[in-house]
Amino acid sequence: DGGITQSPKYLFRKEGQNVTLSCEQNLNHDAMYWYRQDPGQGLRLIYYSQIVNDFQKGDIAEGYSVSREKKESFPLTVTSAQKNPTAFYLCASSVQGARGYGYTFGSGTRLTVV
Amino acid sequence: DQQVKQNSPSLSVQEGRISILNCDYTNSMFDYFLWYKKYPAEGPTFLISISSIKDKNEDGRFTVFLNKSAKHLSLHIVPSQPGDSAVYFCAASAGNTPLVFGKGTRLSVIA
Numbered sequence: 218d219g220g221i222t223q224s225p226k227y228l229f230r231k232e233g234q235n236v237t238l239s240c241e242q243n244l245n246h247d248a249m250y251w252y253r254q255d256p257g258q259g260l261r262l263i264y265y266s267q268i269v270n271d272f273q274k275g276d277i278a279e280g281y282s283v284s285r286e287k288k289e290s291f292p293l294t295v296t297s298a299q300k301n302p303t304a305f306y307l308c309a310s311s312v313q314g315a316r317g318y319g320y321t322f323g324s325g326t327r328l329t330v331v
Numbered sequence: 332d333q334q335v336k337q338n339s340p341s342l343s344v345q346e347g348r349i350s351i352l353n354c355d356y357t358n359s360m361f362d363y364f365l366w367y368k369k370y371p372a373e374g375p376t377f378l379i380s381i382s383s384i385k386d387k388n389e390d391g392r393f394t395v396f397l398n399k400s401a402k403h404l405s406l407h408i409v410p411s412q413p414g415d416s417a418v419y420f421c422a423a424s425a426g427n428t429p430l431v432f433g434k435g436t437r438l439s440v441i442a
Contacts, residue, residue: 221374223374250430252432257340257434258434259337259433259434260375260420261432262429262430262431267427305372307374307375309374316363316380316382316424317363317380317382318380319367319377319380319422320377320430321377322374322375323374324372324373324374325373325374327372
């Protein structure tokens with residue numbers, strides 16, 4: 218079955234630590250995205266990548282980093298510079314040019330700072 | 332500055348009646364609009380889309396209407412079912428740019 222997998226589902230981080238959220242897709246999609254959801258805030262774009270070895274900052278990129286070394290994978294690192302990292306993180310992918318079909322989302326990772 | 336606005340945080344509808352979810356946008360460059368449905372602790376799932384060259388798109392019980400002059404779109408669900416209870420997000424894009432999402436509307440369908 219084709220899909221997009223995020224792991225882990227729940228993640229706890231101590232203050233000052235970096236953590237990496239995994240996102241893997243086997244849909245052969247070119248583009249991948251990271252969004253963050255906070256209560257009452259909707260989905261806000263962190264980073265996106267439209268092609269391997271290239272990525273762009275979204276609206277709230279500060280304190281985050283990404284890499285896109287393989288088409289299938291787009292990991293997100295939440296660094297200690299991110300002041301308020303507790304949130305629900307969503308990864309998505311899409312086919313370039315097929316705009317009417319939207320994005321396919323993973324099931325999310327809930328990150329909690331303890 | 333919010334480019335996509337869903338001004339109703341919540342909506343309650345009786346089973347079998349029509350649900351109407353509204354969305355306004357400010358960016359006149361947006362040319363594709365989508366609706367997503369989301370359950371708690373899950374990723375959003377794509378529901379229906381409309382391009383700016385159309386004013387209506389229908390898929391089963393779901394219809395999206397676009398009023399470009401008013402920069403307004405709406406999602407109609409007829410008839411509403413208890414399984415439709417979820418958070419609905421409106422999203423928009425301009426050209427090849429990433430989707431911009433509204434804050435969502437929580438729909439409760441009461442049996």
